[in-house]
Amino acid sequence: MSLTAPAQMPAVAADPRPIVARAEHAVKVYGRGETTVRALDDVTIDFESGRFTAIMGPSGSGKSTLLHCLAGLDRLTSGAVYIGDTELGELSDRELTHLRRDRIGFVFQTFNLVPTLTAAENITLPLALAGASVDDDWLGAIVGKLGLGDRLRHRPSELSGGQQQRVAAARAMITRPELIFADEPTGNLDSRSADDLLQSARASVDAFGQTIVMVTHDPHAASYADRVVFLRDGRIVDEITSPTVTAILDALKQLSD
Numbered sequence: 001m002s003l004t005a006p007a008q009m010p011a012v013a014a015d016p017r018p019i020v021a022r023a024e025h026a027v028k029v030y031g032r033g034e035t036t037v038r039a040l041d042d043v044t045i046d047f048e049s050g051r052f053t054a055i056m057g058p059s060g061s062g063k064s065t066l067l068h069c070l071a072g073l074d075r076l077t078s079g080a081v082y083i084g085d086t087e088l089g090e091l092s093d094r095e096l097t098h099l100r101r102d103r104i105g106f107v108f109q110t111f112n113l114v115p116t117l118t119a120a121e122n123i124t125l126p127l128a129l130a131g132a133s134v135d136d137d138w139l140g141a142i143v144g145k146l147g148l149g150d151r152l153r154h155r156p157s158e159l160s161g162g163q164q165q166r167v168a169a170a171r172a173m174i175t176r177p178e179l180i181f182a183d184e185p186t187g188n189l190d191s192r193s194a195d196d197l198l199q200s201a202r203a204s205v206d207a208f209g210q211t212i213v214m215v216t217h218d219p220h221a222a223s224y225a226d227r228v229v230f231l232r233d234g235r236i237v238d239e240i241t242s243p244t245v246t247a248i249l250d251a252l253k254q255l256s257d
Contacts, residue, residue, distance in 0.1 A: 105172030162193025
């Protein structure tokens with residue numbers, strides 16, 4: 001009796017991750033005439049939910065401009081930027097302020113903590129400003145993941161630089177934003193504090209499904225991301241996934257050649 005192998009079932013593609021933010025043919029021009037600078041030159045890019053993306057490039061490549069336009073901190077000259085299905089260019093300044101408050105978190109190179117408030121008060125400040133209540137379970141989860149449980153009553157002056165930046169990261173997460181934008185978040189930190197912050201960022205993506213877009217010049221920092229996008233002269237010129245420091249350095253070397 002012969003046996004017939006069962007027919008193979010067709011592969012089922014995994015559901016694609018939703019797109020949290022995207023830019024379409026983004027152009028940003030500063031100045032006029034001979035002083036014109038084309039900071040972004042027809043950039044189209046998507047950012048998926050639950051992924052950590054690093055943006056790199058030489059000084060003046062447009063990486064911070066891209067982040068600021070994606071976050072609604074600056075407006076495009078032409079093209080479009082979306083958070084979810086909302087086009088930022090169609091929003092009034094007031095609507096844009098509300099969107100940033102409700103749907104986006106920010107971590108900058110400077111910590112921007114209020115010196116008279118405790119760490120806990122700094123973390124929950126966005127909720128206080130919005131008149132919203134604190135979800136104690138969510139606060140506890142964030143604080144635990146960022147290793148801040150024994151620092152909540154301390155004021156910024158009583159915290160190390162790394163601890164202050166982790167407080168800033170917790171503040172960015174407290175409203176459960178759709179995505180977090182980080183602009184050189186390790187720039188003012190020593191190597192150990194930077195690693196602590198990056199490990200916390202990586203954990204927030206893996207444990208909570210957070211979406212992070214980070215501008216950095218540091219290959220080590222970028223190696224924590226799921227992908228690295230490279231800009232030069234306002235254009236996307238390369239992208240790598242599952243990056244290593246070596247692969248990032250090789251890509252940066254090609255950019256400079």
